[in-house]
Amino acid sequence: MKMDRHTTATLLETAAKSLLSNELAAIHALGEIPRDLFVPLFNAAFLGGHKKILKAIVGVWPFRCLHIGRLNAQEKYYDNLEAMVDGLQILPAQKSSSRGPKLRILDLRHDPDCETTCSEIRTTFPFCFQSCIYSQDSILKTEEAKHRVRCLGIGNSESQPQSAQEPMELLVDISLNSVMRTQRFHSFLCRKVQQSCGSLHLCCRDLQINKMSALRRILQFLDLGCIDHLEVNQAYLSEVITLLAQMIHLNSLSLSNVPFKTYRRRNFRSFLIWLRRLDNLQELSLSFFCLTDQLHKLLRVLPGQLDTLYLSFCGLSLRDFTVLSQSSQATHLRVLNLSNNQIPEVSEPFQILLEKVSGTLQHLEINNCVITDSILSAVLPALSHCSHLRVLSFAFNPITMSVLQSLLQHLTTLTNLKHVIYPVPVHCYDEWNFQDSLDRQKLAEVQAQLKVMLQVVHRDDMNWTTCSE
Numbered sequence: 001m002k003m004d005r006h007t008t009a010t011l012l013e014t015a016a017k018s019l020l021s022n023e024l025a026a027i028h029a030l031g032e033i034p035r036d037l038f039v040p041l042f043n044a045a046f047l048g049g050h051k052k053i054l055k056a057i058v059g060v061w062p063f064r065c066l067h068i069g070r071l072n073a074q075e076k077y078y079d080n081l082e083a084m085v086d087g088l089q090i091l092p093a094q095k096s097s098s099r100g101p102k103l104r105i106l107d108l109r110h111d112p113d114c115e116t117t118c119s120e121i122r123t124t125f126p127f128c129f130q131s132c133i134y135s136q137d138s139i140l141k142t143e144e145a146k147h148r149v150r151c152l153g154i155g156n157s158e159s160q161p162q163s164a165q166e167p168m169e170l171l172v173d174i175s176l177n178s179v180m181r182t183q184r185f186h187s188f189l190c191r192k193v194q195q196s197c198g199s200l201h202l203c204c205r206d207l208q209i210n211k212m213s214a215l216r217r218i219l220q221f222l223d224l225g226c227i228d229h230l231e232v233n234q235a236y237l238s239e240v241i242t243l244l245a246q247m248i249h250l251n252s253l254s255l256s257n258v259p260f261k262t263y264r265r266r267n268f269r270s271f272l273i274w275l276r277r278l279d280n281l282q283e284l285s286l287s288f289f290c291l292t293d294q295l296h297k298l299l300r301v302l303p304g305q306l307d308t309l310y311l312s313f314c315g316l317s318l319r320d321f322t323v324l325s326q327s328s329q330a331t332h333l334r335v336l337n338l339s340n341n342q343i344p345e346v347s348e349p350f351q352i353l354l355e356k357v358s359g360t361l362q363h364l365e366i367n368n369c370v371i372t373d374s375i376l377s378a379v380l381p382a383l384s385h386c387s388h389l390r391v392l393s394f395a396f397n398p399i400t401m402s403v404l405q406s407l408l409q410h411l412t413t414l415t416n417l418k419h420v421i422y423p424v425p426v427h428c429y430d431e432w433n434f435q436d437s438l439d440r441q442k443l444a445e446v447q448a449q450l451k452v453m454l455q456v457v458h459r460d461d462m463n464w465t466t467c468s469e
């Protein structure tokens, strides 16, 4: 009988599940079972929270890398991760298995697009798509160094104790917060790195810090040069600068709630100096970050090819809108969020800005910007040139029904535009923008009218909603 791949996969899953029903037998069988059974067995053990089996599986994993990828186990999550890290053969003495551990990269990051193990096309490094390329402690750099030593003929391998253990990488996303379980997990990771005597590289690319005061001992165990995404909420600017100075490979930087009184002139200047060094920066998000009349300084140091710019609650002035409209970044942005800043009554800078970004812009958010009928009417031609636009959100602005209808007529020509979040027109409120004074009946009529208009122009694929829906 010939089996197709699907049937084989189902059979392997069934075999894995039946193995799990007896933990001891399963652990015992790990030395004998075929390689093909490891991935389904690992998936089932992870989802079922079988910690002992997980630890044992990692110990004899027959591939070079192991990614948890799309697996998610809710409340057992940290227990699972700890069991897996425990299974890593970081001490030479633990090398006892007959099969011999092959695992070099353990990836504990949740990633729905990542396979459990990378296909082994290459036999040499890099054998894993996720391996670290920056740190001196990475497998890549360690092996390069070893290779150089060998080529130069310095010493011999027997006299070098550090080569007794092959370098390994542990990939984790780290979120510094006040949750006890998270902190316990971090302490556990620190202990493991210490025990490894330098053979385990703890590689974090995504770091979230919620309040700098949160336990941050783990930062000492990280090479901050590996980080490409940094998110900081509630910190002093001087603390942010200290971090940035070491994070030269950042792709995405998000800062929120940096208190204004902490940006003394010297601090702000250093912030700009470090920002200028971030050549790979694609995304910048600043919120509750006072930039009034300062935006030109920021734009001067940002890469011209910036992809995403979020400036919510930044107190932008007419001058700031003007420099943004004249900046080199304006012709490249794909995502722009200017919500919670007052768009100037003199709408020309905003209009020019929209014309400049019209060739690239896909996502625009201008919620709560005090956009009036006259501003919206003035920028409408420029807005309807944004042919790549997919998402437009401009909720909480004082717009009347007639201008909203005119906007809809213009925007339905944008074929890529699928999602519009529009403001509830002013006539639906007794007192504008007071949620309690919203007349739901009037809003329902507005929704019905817009729906009919969309049907008439055959744009049922467009989704127009308000924030109150």
Ligand SMILES: [Zn+2]
Pocket (backbone or CB within 6 Å): 065, 066, 067, 105, 117, 118, 127, 128, 129, 130
């Ligand atoms: Zn891999």
Ligand SMILES: [Zn+2]
Pocket (backbone or CB within 6 Å): 132, 133, 134, 135, 138, 201, 202, 203, 204, 223, 226
């Ligand atoms: Zn790294």
